Amino acid sequence: MVNPLAWQLAELRAIRDETPETKSFTFDLPSWMPHLAGQHYDIRLTADDGYEAERSYSVASPPERIGEIELTVERIDDGEVSPFLHDVARVGDRIELRGPIGGYFVWRASEGGPLLLVAGGSGIVPLMAMLRHRNAAGSTVPTVLVYSSRTRELMIYADELDDLVAGGDGLTVVQTLTRSQPPGWSGYTRRIDRDLLAEVLPRVGEHARAYVCGPTLLVEAAADALVGLGLVSSQVRTERFGPTGR
Amino acid sequence: MAGRFVTRGFMGRRGAGAEADRIPPGQYVTRDFPVLSAGPTPHTPPDRWSFRIDGAVAAPVSWTWDQFLALPARDFTVDISCVTKWTKLDTHWTGVSVDELFGAVELGREAAYLVAWSDGGYTTNLPIADVVNGQAFVAYRYDGSPLEPAHGGPARLVVPHLYFWKSAKWIRGIQITDRDEPGFWETLGYHNRGDPWKEERYSGD
Amino acid sequence: MDVPMAELDRALILDGNAVAGMLLDAFGSEMTAAEARCDHCGSIGFLATLIAYTRAPGIVLRCRICQEVVLRMVETPTALLVDARGATYVGHPRAL
Numbered sequence: 001m002v003n004p005l006a007w008q009l010a011e012l013r014a015i016r017d018e019t020p021e022t023k024s025f026t027f028d029l030p031s032w033m034p035h036l037a038g039q040h041y042d043i044r045l046t047a048d049d050g051y052e053a054e055r056s057y058s059v060a061s062p063p064e065r066i067g068e069i070e071l072t073v074e075r076i077d078d079g080e081v082s083p084f085l086h087d088v089a090r091v092g093d094r095i096e097l098r099g100p101i102g103g104y105f106v107w108r109a110s111e112g113g114p115l116l117l118v119a120g121g122s123g124i125v126p127l128m129a130m131l132r133h134r135n136a137a138g139s140t141v142p143t144v145l146v147y148s149s150r151t152r153e154l155m156i157y158a159d160e161l162d163d164l165v166a167g168g169d170g171l172t173v174v175q176t177l178t179r180s181q182p183p184g185w186s187g188y189t190r191r192i193d194r195d196l197l198a199e200v201l202p203r204v205g206e207h208a209r210a211y212v213c214g215p216t217l218l219v220e221a222a223a224d225a226l227v228g229l230g231l232v233s234s235q236v237r238t239e240r241f242g243p244t245g246r
Numbered sequence: 247m248a249g250r251f252v253t254r255g256f257m258g259r260r261g262a263g264a265e266a267d268r269i270p271p272g273q274y275v276t277r278d279f280p281v282l283s284a285g286p287t288p289h290t291p292p293d294r295w296s297f298r299i300d301g302a303v304a305a306p307v308s309w310t311w312d313q314f315l316a317l318p319a320r321d322f323t324v325d326i327s328c329v330t331k332w333t334k335l336d337t338h339w340t341g342v343s344v345d346e347l348f349g350a351v352e353l354g355r356e357a358a359y360l361v362a363w364s365d366g367g368y369t370t371n372l373p374i375a376d377v378v379n380g381q382a383f384v385a386y387r388y389d390g391s392p393l394e395p396a397h398g399g400p401a402r403l404v405v406p407h408l409y410f411w412k413s414a415k416w417i418r419g420i421q422i423t424d425r426d427e428p429g430f431w432e433t434l435g436y437h438n439r440g441d442p443w444k445e446e447r448y449s450g451d
Numbered sequence: 452m453d454v455p456m457a458e459l460d461r462a463l464i465l466d467g468n469a470v471a472g473m474l475l476d477a478f479g480s481e482m483t484a485a486e487a488r489c490d491h492c493g494s495i496g497f498l499a500t501l502i503a504y505t506r507a508p509g510i511v512l513r514c515r516i517c518q519e520v521v522l523r524m525v526e527t528p529t530a531l532l533v534d535a536r537g538a539t540y541v542g543h544p545r546a547l
Contacts, residue, residue, distance in 0.1 A: 005475055009251060042472045046250050051258030051331075056472060080259075088255040096251055101471045103481035104499035217462050238500065240469070243462040281463075284504050284511040286518055329508050367520075411508050431508050435525040435532040448527040 004033075007044060010097045012089055013068065018156050022122065023086055024060060024072045027097060034063040037133040038106035038126045038211070038239075041069065041099030043081055053080040058126035058213075059100065064136035072156060074122040105239045107211065109134055113141030114204035115211070116231075118192060118222045120148045123214025123241055124156050130211065131164060131171065140170045144203050148192050148218065150179035174200050192218060194225035206230040209237075216240040265335060268325055270442035273333040279397065280332055284430065287395045288365035288416045295400055297384065299347060301361075301422035302354035308419075311400065315386070317342045322383060324406035326413070327442040339404055341385030344377045347420070356424035362403050365416040369429035371438070372405065372412060374422070381407060384417060409440035409447070463506070467498040470510050473524055474498060477533045480543070488539040492517035498541070 010027040018024055027041075040058045061070035075086040089095065107115070107130045115134075117127040124147055134143065149155040161173050176188035176196065188196060201208075210231055212222045219240050226236050259274040269275060292311040300306035309317070319342050327333040353374070360377065363369045376382070386393050386401040393399030398415030405412045411431050432438050437446040445451060467474070467483055474482035483499035494516040501512040501521055509525035514537075521537040535541060 005479075040471070045253040045256040045258075047256050047258035048252050049258065050250065053256075053258065054472075056469065084253075084256055093254055094251075095253060098472070101475055101481070102468065102483055104483035104497050105468055215462065216464055220461070238466065240464070240466045242465055242469075280506070282506045282508070284507045284509075285513060285520070431525070434509060434523055434534050435527045435530070436508060448529075450527075450529070 004099050004101055006031075007096045007098045009094045012091055012093045012095060015089070015091060018072060019154050021154060022072055022074045022156050024070050025085060025089070026061075026068055026070045027095070028068050029097065032067050032069070033100070034066075035059055035069070035100035036102070036106040036108060037062060037129040039100040039102040039129075040126070041071065041097045042101065043071075043085075044096040044098075045081055045084055046096070053084075055079075055081040056101070058129065060125050060128050060132075062129055062133035062136045064133065072122070072125045072128070105211065105213070105237050107133070107209070109137035109139040109141075111209070113139075113143060114208040115141055115143040116201070116204050116208040116226070117143065117145040118147075118197075118210065118212040118214075118226075119145065120192065120214025120218035121150075121154075121241075122156070123212075123219070123239070126213055126239065127211060128157055128160075131161075134171075135164060135167070135169070142204050143171045144200055144208075145171070145173045146176070146192060146197065146200055146222075147173060148176045148178060148214070150177070152177055152182050172203055192222050192225075194228060197222065197225050198229055201226075201229055207235075209235055211237050211239075213239040214241055215243055217243075259331075268335060269333050270327050271445050272447075273327055273331050273442065276332040276334055279334060279337075280328070280330075281396045282328065282330065283396075283415075284368060285366050289395050290365050290400060290416070290418075292400065296418065297347075297401065298419035299351050299422065300419065302357040302424050303422050304352035304354070307350050314342065314384075314401070318346055319386075320383075322385070322404070322406075324404070326404075326406050326410050329409040329411055329436065329440070329442075329447050333442075338389050339383070339385040340387035341383040341401070341404065343380060344382040344384065344403075344420075345380065347384065348378065351422075353422060354424070357422045359423045359426045361421045361423060361427050361429060362412075362414040362417055363419055363421060364414050365418055367430075368414060368416070370403075370412050370414050371427050371429045371432055372408075373426070373439075376408065376439075377405060381405065407441070409437075409442055411436065412440055465503040465505055467501045467503055467512060469503050469505055470512070470524070471499075473510060473526070473531070476531050477524055478541075482541070485541055485543045487521055487541045489514040489517060489519065489521050490537050490539045491519035493539075498522075 014026040016024045040056045044054045057071040060072040295311045298308035322339045382405040403414045403417045504511040512522040523534040525532045
């Protein structure tokens with residue numbers, strides 16, 4: 001039985017560019033255990049003088065992907081760990097990880113739906129794990145993802161989300177691009193607010209299980225709005241990533 | 247402690263070479279001014295602010311904001327060190343020396359310590375010996391401007407020779423005591439005195 | 452900065468999810484889905500939803516309703532200290 005408290009030495013197997021600001025890192029874990037979609041791992045970096053930095057990153061891959069995990073990380077300019085991962089880490093490096101961690105902001109396909117997923121920026125990562133798990137588990141529960149990004153280029157997993165929607169298994173993705181939009185854009189262009197959520201909610205109804213993740217202000221505005229629209233507060237699960245989304 | 251795995255290529259934060267002898271052990275120099283807080287930022291308006299000294303004194307004394315600003319004040323330039331390892335050199339403040347404030351009260355014969363207390367409930371303890379003779383002041387301007395709430399405004403204690411958790415933000419008073427009464431962080435593992443040059447971060451250090 | 456100062460304050464604030472690893476260390480099991488009763492105001496909620504102040508010498512978790520301290524945690528080189536006096540109780544739902 002793996003102890004999620006224990007640090008393990010993971011090997012970085014692959015690095016993939018997702019957007020100009022985010023990369024996905026695949027780690028091979030000596031003691032992998034199936035996680036729940038929504039959980040995260042902690043990464044610890046240690047310099048030779050003993051200086052340590054530790055950060056948490058949501059797992060992007062579903063538990064069905066056995067033996068390895070993928071973390072999608074946004075590069076924060078004055079961060080300590082994300083610049084290291086983006087600028088210094090290379091395939092073959094060994095990095096200390098521990099997990100999986102979390103039990104509140106998680107979803108198992110066996111719990112059913114409908115699902116309302118609300119993401120801002122890199123808050124999409126744990127929700128993507130949920131969507132990938134939903135897909136791998138063959139779930140068809142009605143699901144709406146409301147996803148706010150600044151631009152289409154900064155939207156993570158854009159192609160994969162298009163593919164999931166095209167699969168026709170009950171997933172709808174509603175995008176809002178808040179800073180600039182491609183020519184011909186007919187979707188939302190404003191921050192997620194109560195009116196936007198009110199327009200989307202009928203697709204899943206007020207008995208939906210909601211998961212909201214991203215910058216703190218977005219999460220609080222969306223969660224408050226959903227409760228105001230009739231969702232029971234215990235059905236609205238939140239994870240705040242700080243000002244920029246971690 | 248067992249040998250720790252060292253991550254290839256991770257440098258952490260490195261201090262500047264030229265200033266090395268001004269940086270206490272285990273610290274790195276920062277050019278910005280990190281905001282650390284244990285709770286929501288209070289926003290006390292001047293007309294509701296007061297500063298009080300009470301406890302083991304002959305008679306308590308308090309100042310309104312206007313009265314406080316009328317006290318003799320001076321500019322201070324000091325280096326500050328936070329227990330979370332950043333050090334900031336040459337920070338510029340304006341405020342009232344604690345010596346000036348103590349001049350308005352008569353300390354009891356048993357008086358040896360103080361508890362600095364703040365809006366929002368924060369407390370920290372200090373020996374009186376660490377705040378007199380020019381070692382501490384209550385500042386209300388930073389870098390030429392009124393001290394912002396995020397950095398402890400309207401006024402904060404500044405005790406530069408100790409770790410910065412002793413420099414209570416949003417200070418509203420000093421209670422003089424005859425016994426040492428550990429404050430918010432001192433009761434949860436942090437060192438009672440906090441001298442950065444002796445690396446007194448945690449109790450037992 | 453185009454964000455008002457008070458908003459910037461709120462923007463920096465995280466929730467109990469952010470300290471899930473430390474809670475796991477402190478209590479020995481997953482705690483974000485555990486409930487706590489705030490000893491100051493009596494409100495009950497998941498630890499995940501407590502307001503987390505993480506940029507401090509230690510971690511402070513506050514009640515979302517009354518802002519008072521529910522839990523404090525400090526990691527020293529030799530121990531992880533937990534002050535849970537702000538919680539009347541902390542509890543896990545039992546598997547039925």
